[in-house]
Amino acid sequence: MILISDVIRAKRDGRELSPAEIAAFIDGYTSGAVPDYQASALLMAIVWRGMGDAELAAWTDAMLRSGEVIDLSDVPGYKVDKHSTGGVGDKVSLPLAPLAAEAGLRVPMISGRGLGHTGGTLDKLEAIPGFRTDLSVARFRELVDTLNVGLIGQTAEIAPADKKLYALRDVTATVECIPLIASSIMSKKLAEGIDGLVLDIKTGSGAFMARRADALELAKTMVAIGRAAGRDVVARITDMSQPIGRWVGNALEVIESVEVLQGRGPADLRALTIELTAEMLVLAGSDATLDAGRARAARILDSGAALERFERVVEAQGGDPRALTDRSRLPGFRSRLDVAAAADGFVGEMDCAEIGRASLMIGAGRARKEDAIDPGVGIEVHARVGDRVEAGAPLFTLCYNEDREVVAAARRLRAAVTIVDEQAPVPALFGERLG
Numbered sequence: 541m542i543l544i545s546d547v548i549r550a551k552r553d554g555r556e557l558s559p560a561e562i563a564a565f566i567d568g569y570t571s572g573a574v575p576d577y578q579a580s581a582l583l584m585a586i587v588w589r590g591m592g593d594a595e596l597a598a599w600t601d602a603m604l605r606s607g608e609v610i611d612l613s614d615v616p617g618y619k620v621d622k623h624s625t626g627g628v629g630d631k632v633s634l635p636l637a638p639l640a641a642e643a644g645l646r647v648p649m650i651s652g653r654g655l656g657h658t659g660g661t662l663d664k665l666e667a668i669p670g671f672r673t674d675l676s677v678a679r680f681r682e683l684v685d686t687l688n689v690g691l692i693g694q695t696a697e698i699a700p701a702d703k704k705l706y707a708l709r710d711v712t713a714t715v716e717c718i719p720l721i722a723s724s725i726m727s728k729k730l731a732e733g734i735d736g737l738v739l740d741i742k743t744g745s746g747a748f749m750a751r752r753a754d755a756l757e758l759a760k761t762m763v764a765i766g767r768a769a770g771r772d773v774v775a776r777i778t779d780m781s782q783p784i785g786r787w788v789g790n791a792l793e794v795i796e797s798v799e800v801l802q803g804r805g806p807a808d809l810r811a812l813t814i815e816l817t818a819e820m821l822v823l824a825g826s827d828a829t830l831d832a833g834r835a836r837a838a839r840i841l842d843s844g845a846a847l848e849r850f851e852r853v854v855e856a857q858g859g860d861p862r863a864l865t866d867r868s869r870l871p872g873f874r875s876r877l878d879v880a881a882a883a884d885g886f887v888g889e890m891d892c893a894e895i896g897r898a899s900l901m902i903g904a905g906r907a908r909k910e911d912a913i914d915p916g917v918g919i920e921v922h923a924r925v926g927d928r929v930e931a932g933a934p935l936f937t938l939c940y941n942e943d944r945e946v947v948a949a950a951r952r953l954r955a956a957v958t959i960v961d962e963q964a965p966v967p968a969l970f971g972e973r974l975g
């Protein structure tokens with residue numbers, strides 16, 4: 541019999557835990573047999589001592605097996621998803637999922653909601669009137685089979701150990717720990733029934749991993765977990781030191797995603813969508829090189845076929861497909877407030893997380909899981925790092941419905957940008973590739 545106090549002691553003293561010890565802990569914690577105080581002690585010991593590769597693979601596997609693992613083996617073809625660690629204005633999943641599906645990949649995508657300064661794919665999709673993300677696993681499988689893509693939220697049955705552990709980590713100061721973060725994300729992704737996974741690991745002021753070294757460590761750790769689980773995994777480090785695209789806010793990001801699906805849209809959003817789709821195509825063996833994948837992805841976007849695919853997905857998931865091209869059918873905002881540059885100069889650094897927090901103050905995001913959001917509101921971002929601006933020119937426009945926090949949000953936005961005399965280097969969108 542394995543005593544949980546021995547497991548805690550072993551980790552406290554820096555020993556690697558065996559798969560049996562890990563399973564005893566994860567199974568016991570999921571069932572309620574292991575109390576929160578023992579779980580808290582073990583989590584803190586992991587924060588201090590870390591985890592080895594084999595240990596982390598066993599930990600992730602135990603979390604994955606704590607719940608339902610979706611079996612898509614009867615759906616032919618290569619099943620592949622993309623996961624981003626999140627940020628501000630990151631709507632890439634919206635154009636990418638129908639694009640990859642149109643290119644012939646099977647895309648079972650289980651996404652999350654926005655929390656804190658980061659937005660969430662589910663909230664963006666649900667800005668489309670009628671769109672349902674709470675489909676059964678059977679319906680999800682059917683969508684992946686018939687339309688090549690299904691877009692749902694995490695069900696209660698997927699990785700329940702992670703759900704419980706994440707809530708505990710939140711209140712015991714044990715969230716910021718790379719092995720715990722990597723295993724938490726990967727346990728949910730591996731439950732999707734995928735063959736391959738493209739990871740978009742964000743770094744910069746709006747990212748969960750603001751420091752590049754941490755982003756690289758997280759990427760390395762997640763790739764190792766995926767490999768140990770027998771999946772194809774590639775990770776890209778990408779920039780989150782300024783918002784992606786021009787809009788932050790749910791319905792506003794739907795509109796911008798549709799622009800990309802029409803072969804238009806902002807350059808960074810289009811580039812991210814194409815690059816990450818190309819990575820998916822190469823993982824699947826559909827294209828031999830990233831260049832070939834990029835060319836194919838661009839061709840499909842420019843043809844409008846991916847937009848048609850998205851319309852079919854929206855309809856199949858209960859949404860109004862006309863809302864994709866008729867903005868009056870999407871939730872909107874009533875008022876606008878410009879936030880102007882205080883001086884002539886160049887846009888220097890942005891505190892991108894602050895831009896996300898300003899958007900949640902006007903209702904585009906949520907501070908707590910239970911908070912409601914206003915899908916119509918958000919921020920238009922006029923300036924990018926390195927741009928020349930004149931005093932009085934708008935840097936941002938707040939697009940809002942409720943007056944309450946708008947002045948404070950404007951103040952936050954103004955403080956989030958530095959105006960400098962010398963042109964700052966424009967941050968590169970793509971960094972390292974691991975895989």
Ligand code: URA
Nearest residue numbers: 706720721722724725
């Ligand atoms: N997202 C997750 O799903 N888990 C973490 O631990 C951190 C971010």
